[in-house]
Amino acid sequence: MLGLRELSAEEIGYILDTAVGFEQVSTRSVKKAPPLRGKVVVNLFFEDSTRTRNSFALAANRLSADIIEFTKKTSSVSKGETLLDTARNLEAMGIDIVVVRHNAGGASRFLSRNVNACVVNAGDGFCEHPTQGLLDVYTIRKIKGTLEGLKIAIVGDVAHSRVARSDMWAMTKLGAEVTFVGPPTLMPAQAERLPVKVSYCLDEVIEKVDVINMLRIQFERLGGNPFPSIREYSHYFGLTAERMKRAKGNILVMHPGPINRGLEIESEVADGRNSVILEQVTNGLAVRMAVLFLVNQAAAQRVD
Amino acid sequence: MHSGLLIKNGRLIDPANGIDKKCDVSIVEGIIAEVREEIADSGRQGRNFTVIDAAGKLVVPGLIDIHVHFREPGDEEEETIASGSAAAVAAGFTSVVCMPNTNPVIENETDVEYVHRKARQARKTHVYTMGAITKGLEGVELAEMGFMAQAGAVGFTDDGCGVQDPAVMLRALKYATMFDVVIAEHCQDDRIAGKGVMNAGYQSTILGLPGIDSLAEEAMLWRDIQLIKKAKVRYHAQHISTGGSVELVRAAKNDGLPLTCEVAPHHLLLTEDCCGEYDTNFKVNPPLRGQEDVDALRQAVADGLVDALASDHAPHLQSEKELEFLAAPFGIASLECALGLYVKALIEPGILDWPALIHLMTEKPAKVIGIDKGTLGIGKQADVTIIDPNAEYKIDVSTFRSKSRNCPYHGWTVKGKVDKTIVGGEIRFEA
Numbered sequence: 001m002l003g004l005r006e007l008s009a010e011e012i013g014y015i016l017d018t019a020v021g022f023e024q025v026s027t028r029s030v031k032k033a034p035p036l037r038g039k040v041v042v043n044l045f046f047e048d049s050t051r052t053r054n055s056f057a058l059a060a061n062r063l064s065a066d067i068i069e070f071t072k073k074t075s076s077v078s079k080g081e082t083l084l085d086t087a088r089n090l091e092a093m094g095i096d097i098v099v100v101r102h103n104a105g106g107a108s109r110f111l112s113r114n115v116n117a118c119v120v121n122a123g124d125g126f127c128e129h130p131t132q133g134l135l136d137v138y139t140i141r142k143i144k145g146t147l148e149g150l151k152i153a154i155v156g157d158v159a160h161s162r163v164a165r166s167d168m169w170a171m172t173k174l175g176a177e178v179t180f181v182g183p184p185t186l187m188p189a190q191a192e193r194l195p196v197k198v199s200y201c202l203d204e205v206i207e208k209v210d211v212i213n214m215l216r217i218q219f220e221r222l223g224g225n226p227f228p229s230i231r232e233y234s235h236y237f238g239l240t241a242e243r244m245k246r247a248k249g250n251i252l253v254m255h256p257g258p259i260n261r262g263l264e265i266e267s268e269v270a271d272g273r274n275s276v277i278l279e280q281v282t283n284g285l286a287v288r289m290a291v292l293f294l295v296n297q298a299a300a301q302r303v304d
Numbered sequence: 305m306h307s308g309l310l311i312k313n314g315r316l317i318d319p320a321n322g323i324d325k326k327c328d329v330s331i332v333e334g335i336i337a338e339v340r341e342e343i344a345d346s347g348r349q350g351r352n353f354t355v356i357d358a359a360g361k362l363v364v365p366g367l368i369d370i371h372v373h374f375r376e377p378g379d380e381e382e383e384t385i386a387s388g389s390a391a392a393v394a395a396g397f398t399s400v401v402c403m404p405n406t407n408p409v410i411e412n413e414t415d416v417e418y419v420h421r422k423a424r425q426a427r428k429t430h431v432y433t434m435g436a437i438t439k440g441l442e443g444v445e446l447a448e449m450g451f452m453a454q455a456g457a458v459g460f461t462d463d464g465c466g467v468q469d470p471a472v473m474l475r476a477l478k479y480a481t482m483f484d485v486v487i488a489e490h491c492q493d494d495r496i497a498g499k500g501v502m503n504a505g506y507q508s509t510i511l512g513l514p515g516i517d518s519l520a521e522e523a524m525l526w527r528d529i530q531l532i533k534k535a536k537v538r539y540h541a542q543h544i545s546t547g548g549s550v551e552l553v554r555a556a557k558n559d560g561l562p563l564t565c566e567v568a569p570h571h572l573l574l575t576e577d578c579c580g581e582y583d584t585n586f587k588v589n590p591p592l593r594g595q596e597d598v599d600a601l602r603q604a605v606a607d608g609l610v611d612a613l614a615s616d617h618a619p620h621l622q623s624e625k626e627l628e629f630l631a632a633p634f635g636i637a638s639l640e641c642a643l644g645l646y647v648k649a650l651i652e653p654g655i656l657d658w659p660a661l662i663h664l665m666t667e668k669p670a671k672v673i674g675i676d677k678g679t680l681g682i683g684k685q686a687d688v689t690i691i692d693p694n695a696e697y698k699i700d701v702s703t704f705r706s707k708s709r710n711c712p713y714h715g716w717t718v719k720g721k722v723d724k725t726i727v728g729g730e731i732r733f734e735a
Contacts, residue, residue, distance in 0.1 A: 005510070084626055104630035105512030106582035125630065127512025162512060188509035189517070224498075 001120045001291050002108050003128035004169040012170055016138050019283070019290035025062055026285060035293055036065035039096040044070045044086070045122070046102045051257055051281065052122050052131070056099045059288035068095070083107060084114055091115045097295060100124070105162075118295045126160045126221070131291055132256055133166025135284040137174055139276055140211055142283065143252060148175035153205045154196075155181040155237055156215030156264055159188045160222065163256045164215060168196055181205050182215075182237060185226035202237050206247050213254040214239050214265045230263055239265045244274070252276050307352040308332045309729060310345050314358030314690065318365060319663035320679035329363060331686040334729030339680060354731075358690050361723055362658060365666040365678050366398025366687030371463075371542060371566060371614035372639055374400075374431070376422060377415075378407025383619040383707050385419065389428035390705035391617075391640045393733040396722035398687035399430040399670075399677055400639075404441075405464035411436040411447040413455035420456060428732050429725075430687070432673065434459045434488060437476045443468045446476055453483045458673040461488035463542060466524050468494055473528065477535035486564075486673055488540040489528055491549070492590065496520035501630055503591040507576040513629060516591050518546040525549050529556045532563065540672055541565040543616050545590035547600030553609050564611035564672045567601050570636050570712075572649035574598075578712065584625045584632035585712040588618070605664070606655045612669035613661075615642045619708030637708045641699045643691070644718025652719070658693060686729040695721035 004012065025033050041060040045053050053069075060067045070090065081089075087098065097118045100108050105125030112119035123129040140147055152171055158164045158180045171178050172195045179197040180187065191198050199205050206212070217233070227233045234240075239253065253265075253275045261267045270277060309331040316327035316339065328343040329336065345355045374388035385402070392400050402419055404410035410419065410433055423431030435452035439445045441462045449460055460480065466489055467473040473489075480487050497520035502508050504515025525541055529552060532539045541553065544565050556563045570588055575595050578586040586592060604610050618635025625632050638645060646665070650656040656664070670678030677687060699716045701709040725733035 082623075082626070083628055102628065104628035106630075107628045109582055110628055125512045127510075165510075165512060189504040189515050190506040190509055193506045194509065 001130055001295055002112060003121060004130045004133045004166050004173075005128065007173070009173040012134070012137070012173060015134055015287070015290050015294060016141060018294060019134075019138055019286040022289040022293070023283070023286040025289070032062055032064055034064045036060065036063035036296055039065045039296060040068065040094065041065045041097045041099060041292065042068040042070055042090050042095045044090065044098050044100045046072050047123070049101055049122070051284070052101065055281070055284045056122060056288050059285055059292055063289055063292055065292070083111065087111050087115045091117055096299065097292060118299050120291060120295060123162055126162045126165070128166045129162040130166050131284065131288050132163050133170040134291070135280055135287040136167050136213065136254060137170045138283045138287050139254065139280050140252060143276065144210065146175070147171060150176040150210045151179070151208055152176050152211040152213065153179045153181050153209045154213045154215065155202060155239070157186045157217055157222065158182050158191070158215065159186045160218055161215050167213060168194065172196065179205055179209070183227055202243070206243055209251065210248060211252045211254060212239065212247070213256070216256060216258065217260055217264055234263055238263065239269050241266055241268045244269055244272070254280060257281070307354060309354050309356060309686070309726065309731070310343060311356045311358050311363055311688065311690065312343070312345065314361045314363035316363045316680065317659050317662050318680040319659050320365070320667040321681055324659045327363070329680060329688065331688070331726070331729045334686050336680055336682055336684050336686050339682065356690070356724065360692070362691040362693050364662045364689050364691060365680050366689050366725070366727065367396045367643065367665045368399045368669045368678055369397045369615050369617070369639065369642065370401040370612050370669045370673055371568070372400045372402055372617040373405070373619065373635070374402045375406060375619060377418065381707070382621055385422035385431060386426035386428070387705060387707045388617070388639070389423060389426040389431060392429040393725040393727065394705050394722065395640045396643055396689040396691065396725050397429055397639070398689065398725060398727045399432065399675070401458060401673060402431060402433040403461065403463040404434050404436045405462075409436050409441050410434070410457075411439055411452070413448070413451040416452050416455040416457045429727055432456070432458045432675065434461050434463070436460065437462045437467055437487065438472065441465060443472055446479060449480060449485065450483060453485050457485075458675060459486040459488050459540065461490065461542065463488065463490045465494065466490050466492045470527055470531065474531050474535060477531055477537050477539070481535055481537045484674060486538040486540050488542050489524065490542050491521045491524040491528065491544070492516075493520045493523045496523060500591070501587060502579050503576040503593050505576055505594060507579055511579065511582065516589070518548055518593060518597070521546055521590055522548040522552060525552050529561065529563065532561055536562060538562045538564070543568045543571065543590055543614065544601070545571045545593050545597060547597050550600045550604040550609065553604070554607075557609060565609070566612040566614040566669070566672070567605065567610050568614060568616040569638055569642055569645035569649060571601055572598060572605070573645060574712070579629070582629045583712065584627065584629055585636065585710050587629060587632050587634055588636045589634035602649065602653070602655055605650060610664065611672050613646055613664045614669065615639045617706075619706055620710045622709055625710050635710060636712060637704070637706055637710045638713065640704050640706055641711070641713055641718060643720050643722060644697070644699065645713065647720040648718050686726060688726040689722060690724040692721045692723050694719065697721055
């Protein structure tokens with residue numbers, strides 16, 4: 001599971017359907033199912049993460065896998081072990097699934113080429129964050145029934161966002177019309193060649209969309225000074241209560257977290273009746289259980 | 305004492321002298337002695353004369369590559385002057401120009417002499433070096449260009465990076481007008497390039513990798529063109545990679561400015577799409593661009609705007625390239641298969657014929673750096689390459705004399721095989 005770009009609509013649909021089955025595991029009194037019993041999952045995180053790492057850990061737990069936490073603040077390169085050596089060492093310990101988060105685009109693909117264990121991408125640079133993309137479309141599908149024909153805005157720092165990319169692939173494959181919204185300085189190169197519309201004006205887009213996904217301003221990734229001030233950014237691209245007044249009444253407000261309250265989204269909106277931000281987190285667990293389950297199943301078939 | 309050589313029956317291509325016909329060449333004491341349609345070998349036997357039958361082959365001036373990285377001193381595990389020189393002669397190159405971004409940087413006459421001494425010990429190809437424009441390639445203080453020129457440096461560059469500060473570059477260009485040297489630039493404005501690792505475009509967007517906009521190159525090239533209007537010195541744009549750069553070169557040449565440029569094989573053959581699988585062997589700087597840039601560069605060659613084909617041979621260890629794309633070093637090792645690559649990029653599509661290709665690999669690059677090489681004129685030092693133009697072979701990195709294997713062309717089938725390489729009248733390579 002490296003990215004959503006290479007998956008078909010059917011494959012994405014199959015993962016989502018599988019996740020539906022796992023959703024109820026979390027509501028039982030005994031929150032555990034046996035399919036990964038005896039399997040070892042390693043959480044290999046080279047970047048800060050709370051939500052995704054915990055979500056994967058919990059998902060692995062609920063599937064009865066053993067989980068190893070491997071967190072490294074800095075990625076290899078300058079000092080110490082290379083990514084490849086780290087992975088080979090882990091593999092020598094007999095792991096089955098590597099969940100990897102890394103600051104380099106393609107890191108998970110690189111790993112999967114070089115280790116036998118299954119690799120699950122938990123975010124690589126600004127390339128993809130497939131489980132986030134899956135949980136986003138899962139959440140939308142659950143509430144709206146389908147993505148077919150929906151208009152979806154993804155707002156903010158698209159250039160540095162793996163979430164935007166994974167969302168784009170999943171949402172467009174499932175039939176939604178996606179618009180990237182943000183200042184030109186935060187749009188990726190040749191965005192016009194992507195299967196999305198691009199807008200620099202949130203006010204023009206807000207009235208038309210069924211779903212709005214507010215990306216986090218990732219201060220750690222922003223190079224230079226892509227917008228003059230937070231104040232000016234919020235003025236043009238912040239999801240304010242004022243702006244929400246012009247949105248459709250049943251618009252879904254999403255955010256991959258963690259939220260910069262008052263910056264890309266006002267608290268009133270983040271906590272408001274249209275917000276599904278916490279549902280996203282809940283659904284993330286079911287989706288990640290489905291991914292781990294299916295990856296393990298695929299590996300078993302590969303051995304057979 | 306040198307032995308004599310007589311090369312018979314080959315198709316002799318000497319663009320500098322306008323020759324392209326079946327011709328024999330005799331070499332005495334390391335010097336081109338005779339070039340005639342028929343030189344009898346009678347009477348030469350027994351006088352330490354070797355006769356080479358070059359029937360069906362091209363006999364051309366020794367090839368020249370004005371842009372290689374031999375990594376010595378400092379990174380001898382990647383390449384040495386000896387291993388690089390062995391690779392060079394195996395690829396038909398009788399002269400190469402090393403870049404000064406070694407460790408330490410080549411920035412004074414002692415460093416220059418060190419390169420020359422290592423080359424003499426290797427005794428394979430002629431090895432020239434450029435010196436740094438600025439001390440430590442830091443872009444701040446001028447390096448001792450005069451002393452380096454006296455020691456034999458053939459030009460100056462901060463290759464690996466461009467000279468960022470326009471005032472420093474203007475000072476370097478002005479200062480260099482004292483000497484008959486070329487100032488070469490790796491055109492890249494670092495403020496635009498940022499932390500990019502590949503071309504900024506559709507692929508970088510899809511792959512989620514930071515991009516280097518073509519403007520990074522073009523902005524600096526444009527700036528330098530303005531500067532050489534103020535300080536008239538020979539200026540050479542290294543490895544240009546974009547259609548925009550081609551247009552800047554075209555305009556500058558039309559204006560009569562003393563500007564030359566080179567193109568690397570990868571920019572004539574590969575596009576950013578090659579990076580799709582994050583294969584770090586395609587990570588190179590300037591980065592692989594779009595198909596329209598490849599087309600523009602090929603057109604530039606066809607239009608005679610390009611003065612030299614230069615490999616930018618940049619060897620790296622496998623362990624360095626076995627990193628995430630973001631972290632791996634830039635560079636492609638291609639010296640050893642360069643000729644075949646140029647044939648594929650330029651001859652096979654009908655852009656150049658053999659004489660025109662040889663011109664871009666001999667006399668023209670020699671003129672860029674101002675050395676008396678690249679021709680088979682009578683009395684010239686006998687650097688000769690014999691090529692089998694129709695021999696096909698598969699590029700196999702495991703056969704490289706170069707110490708490095710970071711070559712994305714592994715497995716390609718190319719045409720144009722070097723049969724013999726003669727340096728100063730001595731056969732230094734035989735297939």
